[in-house]
Amino acid sequence: MQRRLILQSIAALTTLAASPWGVAQTRPQVEVWKDPDCGCCKDWVAHLQANGFDVKVNDSGNAAARTRLRIPEKMGSCHTASVGAYALEGHVPAREIQRLLKEKPKAIGLAVPGMPIGSPGMDGALYRGRVDAYDVLLVLEDGSSRAYKSYPRVSSKPT
Template identity: 60%
Template sequence: MNRSSIEKRQQRRTFLSLAVLGLVVPIAPLAQAASPSKPVVQIWIVPSCGCCKDWIAYLQANGFQTQVDDRGNTDARERLGIKLEYGSCHTALVGGYALEGHVPAREIWRLLKERPKAIGLAVPAMPLGSPGMDGPEYRGRKDPYDVLLLAKDGSSRVYQSYP
């Protein structure tokens, strides 16, 4: 036997001995533990806005991690390429996509699954009944609204309607 095959046998014996003793840890579970199981949503808000905080709590309850910057969202909206006409009280970023306003979690999950070539999603203004705008203070009132898919050319199309 040459030196290389002797070293390989010794390594295999050492590995097997450690495995029997339970000292070898499979790599896959470690990799899964190290990666976040929930997408992180970066959110820019005005600190005094209650509906923004309600939307953040809604996202957390629907499987997202959140990071909040309470210095306003105007600069973030502009930096992410969202036109003012699609504006709302908060701006966010998840998985490389911009979110503007009270976007439902269902549509965010869909966006992350479908991965369209787009800037992101927007729910312009602050429609009653949308996530974060559905608290008891609104007494069950609901406005119909559309979630818009914002294209990179500045146009938009309805991604999902909420009648």
């Protein structure tokens, strides 16, 4: 028991020492609702984890979450998530989520409608480097949207 307390104390001090201000750093928490068998959703979750997010996954489908989080149906995709006070729909790149959390715009959240090839989670070997153009949309309080970031089409290299 005493040994475990010592090890826990060392772990806590190591975390504090690793922080630039001596305060433990926390990773943003993303909660995801998806189908339990969706491979691209699993890949998107891995993308978030690799880019500094802690992720809680609910394998219960996403229709109810999309409605609850006020994402318009026309912006739908295969998974819905929340981070802080924002909703996320579809294959939103981690860098745009980080930007959203930094800028804190008055909005519902971000959406990447559909499942564009080349977006995070839709970028596996199956697609052989193909990247289609797509927009990350800022979903405004009235349900309208505007481009938050545009990603261009990238030509695939011949294999």
